Amino acid sequence: MPILSSLIFLPVAGMIIILCLHKDNRRLIQTIATMITGIQFVLSVYLLFRFDAQATGLQFVxxxxxxxxxxxxxxLGIDGINLPMVFVSGLLGFLACIASFGIKERLKEYFALYLLLQTGIMGTFLSIDLFxxxxxxxxxxxxxxxxIGIWGGPRKEYAAIKFFLYTLAxxxxxxxxxxxxxxxxxxHTFDIMDLAKQSFPLQFQQIVFLALFFGFAIKVPIFPFHTWLPDAHVEAPTPISVILAGVLLKMGTYGFYRISYPILPEAAVWFGPAMGILAVIGIVYGGFVAFAQKDFKSMVAYSSVSHMGFILLGLSAFTLAGFQGGMMQMVTHGLITGALFLLVGVLYDRAHIRDLDGFGGLFAKMTVYGGFLIFISLASLGLPGLAGFVSEFMILMGSFPVHPWMTGFSCLGILLAACYLLYMIQRVLLGKLNPKWENLPDMNAREIFTLVPLMILILLIGIYPKVALHFMTTGITNLLNIMGVQA
Amino acid sequence: MVLVMDFFISNKKLLGWISVLSVGAALIFAGTQTYPATGLFFNFFTIDFFAQFFRLLALTAVGLTILASFAFKKIPVSLHGEFYFLLLGFGVLLTVMGAATNLLMIFLAVESVSMTSYVLTGIQKFNKQSAEASLKYLLFGAVSSASMLFGMSLLFGATQSIDLLAIGSAFQSANSGMHAIGLVGLLFMLVGLGFKISIVPFHMWAPDVYQGAPTPVTALLTVAPKALGFAVIIRVLFYAFPHLASHWGNLLAVLSILTMTVGNIIAITQADIKRMLAYSSIAQAGYVLAGLAVPGVLGLRAVLIYLLAYLFTNLGAFFTVIAVERETDSNEVDAYDGLAQRNPFLALSMAVFLLSLAGIPPLAGFVGKVFIFMAVLKADAIVLAIAIALNSAVAAYYYFRIIRAMYLRTNKTVTPIQNPLSLQLTLITTFVFVLLIGIFPSHVIHLIEKALTQFPVF
Structure with a gap:
């Protein structure tokens, strides 16, 4: 069975089935979408087990x-560079689909579009041909x-078109x-592997690198191209925020790993310091702005800007640890921020506000929720033993020998993360209970089900990073070899 | 050429179907012909694969337009016979235009196509807007024809020939004074032809005419005469002026950037969808022109692919306009509010057409744009490439205004919109082709490479 094509085109089949159903058939539509994303997830797990981590080159071609x-x-093909992202996409695609059961309006269109989105995501990560x-x-x-535009918040039209035009440009x-x-x-080839074998003159590399950089940087988003992100995140419905933060942003950094770096190595090294500086600005700026947010969701959105900056820092180091850390951060940030957005959604579904100051003392009412939120926040701020620590530590370790000053400044970002996350916990969970929220129910089984797998993985990677690193190492070493940089 | 016209059939609907069938038969006939390039009637025409390609294009456009116009209610029934006759005649004249390789023939073909266009625009005799559009069209058209004719007379005076290839070889062996005359003659001809394909700064007539004309006619005018206008320009430039390629290349590059920028920027503010699509079609002509601005096989291939992709996409978009106009009697963008609820297929197909116009993969318009980009980059025209990229992003904004209305907004009236069979058929055809060309472009590329095999490029 062509397993990679199934990963990509199963959702299209699901979409067509859903489009043929009557729109009142809500249960069936939900079931089909869940089944399809479920199969996608199972396939991505199957790939993890069948993948030969020692082999260089593409597999399942x-x-x-x-x-x-x-x-x-x-x-299409799989190697150590896209396998982790395929897995994260499969997992988050499935969980966010379950989280989408809260969608009440225009269900048929929602799930049809959601499945199309899954097709695009999987296709992006699996394609080896640039076209x-x-x-x-x-x-x-x-x-x-x-x-975003149909199921989003009050300023959805603005957020949707802004997202679209930015990324299109x-x-x-x-x-x-x-x-x-x-x-x-x-x-005359579009094949990434063939292109990586050729060498281009430096000036040409620089121009092309810059052109590709625009595309990727807007997606990541790298400061100063980030302004679409808070709008899109704040307005998007919860499951879409999860996909946006967990998967879509990574398409940008993945582009560097997959395309820019192997094909244009000299230009990458040349632009390295500049990328490092943008990374540090993103980390620190994102942290400060997140600290200042009153809206829960935009706080998480800006924290993404900060955390994505770390990936870029790792990328600008050209060391094994830096590259691995960046890759690792793509996975861990996907899991952690995905979980954080789910948690924001849980609260929003009940209270219909996201104003951080409007809450308080919820820990007493919603114990499970409080526990989950604290766990994920600690993971996000980089508590040792949880996944966020592993990746950020590796990035800092990898970039320190190359850019000691930049690395030093980036540590400020970790500090800031602790500030805004703990401050958030204080405002939401601790303090006096706001009487308005007397009757807030705790998380239901479906919500718990969407979060537990993420938490298990976060803990697992935190304690034993090798489960994830093991898949990446060969791919990253290979990349460094292609680039001709000494690890 | 098949042309069966029966004035004695009282059932006008039947008449329409006969017209469609005759065009269909002509299409099959034209599609299966293969013979070497031949000059006919003292080389007044050249029948080659290039002409054949444009014949297919013109006939497809005319056939689909006739089919779509069954559903258009604003043309009085008493005029239907004449209307179909004019459309069929238009088809014939267009095919002639694609085959003309001689100044006289070019002038005659272009003029008669224009005349027919004026009449078609004004066919709603009792509609003031339609009549005004027709008159405006006529006046602008007359001036441009005069300019074209003057250019032609200069060329004839300089070379003593009206055959394009002969003019080309005469210039090849001419001195620099002759080249200057040639350049001036070319400029005047380009002004004339520029009017026909509505490039900036000769575009002023287009929005009013496109808005005022009956919608099926607008659909046809934005694709067929435009495509054939490009065919004539290509013949003139490559047959008679290959030696001046660097000159007209630069000129066309400037015009191309102007055309797409002006078209796109003005389109943003339009509230009437026909007007918006009119400006969009001006901008689209700018992209096509970019393919000509980089003379060569790659550029020509890009132009033909783009024209074909644009044909189905733009026709489809206007057919949707017909469907909505039928129901709401309005062409305001607001009339599209909540269309996704009223007729999901109509909204979906319109979204696909608009995305294709915006150049989003995997749709036909994307393939065209990729080829244009490729030709432009191959010629190292970086500025032109960046201009197209920025323009595409701007254009997406107004295309998405319609998509936003259809999907993101809701409408007070929620009654479903029903399409008559004929209109539904045209929508499905264009929809399928837009997807097919986008996903499996290799057949189209093959067809176009064949169209260019008999073409003398440099």
Whole structure:
């Protein structure tokens, strides 16, 4: 069975089935969507077990000619660089689908678009052909626009179009970069593996790197391209925020790992310090702004800006530890922030406000919720023994020998994370109970079910990082070899 | 060429179907013909794969338009016979335009196509807007024709020939004074032809005409004469002026950037959807022009692919406008509020057409845009490439205004919109083609490479 194609196109099949159903068939629509994302998750777990972590090169390859005149291939494959993200996408796709049961309006359209989104995400992570990659990358945008725009908060229209135009502008430049690579490559190819084997003159590399950088940087988002993110996050419905923070942002950093770095190594090294500086600005700025937020969701959104900055810092170091840490952070931030957004959603579903000052003393009423929130917050602020610590520690370790000053400043980001997260806990959970929330029920079974797997993984990676690192090491070493940088 | 016109059939609906069938038969006939490039009637025409490609394009557009116009209620029944006759005649004239390789023939073809366009625009005799549009069109058109004719006379004076290829070879061996005359002649011709394909700064007539004309006619005018106008420009530029390629290349690059920028920026503020799509079609002509601004096979291939993708996409978008106009009698963007609830397929197909116009994969418009980008980058025209990229982002904003209305807004009236079979058929056809060209472009690329095989490029 072509397992990677199934991962990508199962949701399309599900989408078509859902579109054929009557819109009042709510139960059936939910069941189909859950089943499809469930199968996706199972397939991604299956890949984890069948993946040979020692082997270099791609596995589970699918390779067909698609547009012969342009040398475009339908080329999919898995290695240590995309496997972790495929797993995280599968997991969060499934959990967010369950979390979507709270959606009440226009159910049919919601789940159809949600499944299309899954197709785009999986396709982006699995494509080895740049043309294919671009197509899936853009496919992600369209359902996302609708998911924010239809089911979002009060300023949803503004947030949706802002998200769309920002990312579209970025990706058009990325397309130019991709076509420039294609036209300049000796064999006119879109194949990432072939392109990585060729060497381009430095000046050309720099131009193309910059073009690709726009596309990826807006997605990550790297300061100063981040302004769409808080809007999109605040307005998006909970499950979509989870996908946005957990998976979509990682598409940007994944682009560096998969495309920019192996194909344009010299330009990457050349731009390294600049990227480091942007990373530090993002880390510190994101932290400060998060600290100042009154809205729970925008606090988490800005914390994402800060945490994504760490990935960039790891990327700018060109060391094994830095790269591994960045990769690790992509996984752990996906799990942690996904969980945080789910928790924000739990509270919002009950209270219908997200104003941090409007709560207080909830720990007494919602014990399970309080416990979960504290656990995830501690993971996010980098408590040793939980996943967030592992990745951030590795990044700092990897970047310190290269950029000691920048690394020093970034530590401020960790400190700030502790500040805003603990301050948030204080305002939401501790203090006097606001009488308005006397009758707030605790989390229900469905909500607990969506969070527990994330918490288990966070703890597991925190205690025994090798479960995750083990999959990445060969891929990262390989990348460093291609780039010709000494680890 | 099949042209069966029966004035004695009283059932106008039947007449319409006959017209569609005749176009369909012509299409099949045209699609299966293969013979080497031949000059006909003292080389007044050249029948080659290039002409054949544009014939297919024109016939498809005309056929789909006739089919779609069954559902258009604003044309009085008494005029239906003439209307279908004019459309069929229009189809014939367009195919002639694609095959013309001689100044005289070009002028005759372009003029008769224009005349028919004026009449088609004004077919709603008793509608003031329609009549005004028609008159405006006529006046602008007359001026541009005069300019074209003047350019042609200069060329004839300089080379003693009206055959494009002969003019080209005469210039090849000419001195620099002759080149100057040639350049001036070319400029005047470009002004004339620029009007027909509505490039900035010769676009002023387009929004009023496109808004005032009956919607099916607008649909046809935005695609078919435009595409054929490009066909003529391509023939003129590549047959008669290959030696001046660097000159007209730069000129067209500037015009291209102007056209797309002006078109897109003005489109943003439009409240009437026909007007918005009119400006959008001006901008689209700008993208096509970019393919000509980088003379070469890659550029030509890009132009043809783009025109084909644009044909189905734009026709589809206007067919949706017909469907909504039928029900709401309005062309305001607000009339599209909540369309997704009233007719999901209509909204979905419109969204697909708009996304294709915006160049989002995996749709037809994306394929066209990729090829344009590729040709432009290959020629190292970085500024042009960046201009197209920025324009595409701007354009997405107003295309999404319609998508926003359809999906994000709700409407007070929620009665479902029913489409008659004929209109539904045209929507499905264009929808399927937009998807097919986007997902499996290799067949289209093959067709277009064939269209260019007999083309003398440099």
């Amino acid at each position: 699918e390779h067909f000619s698609w547009i012969p005149q342009m040398n475009v291939f339908y080329h 294919l990659f671009y197509i899936f990358w853009e496919i992600v945008l369209v359902p996302m626009y609708f998911l 970025g990706s058009l430049f990325m397309l130019l970069g991709i076509l420039a690579l294609y036209l300049t490559s000796s064999s």
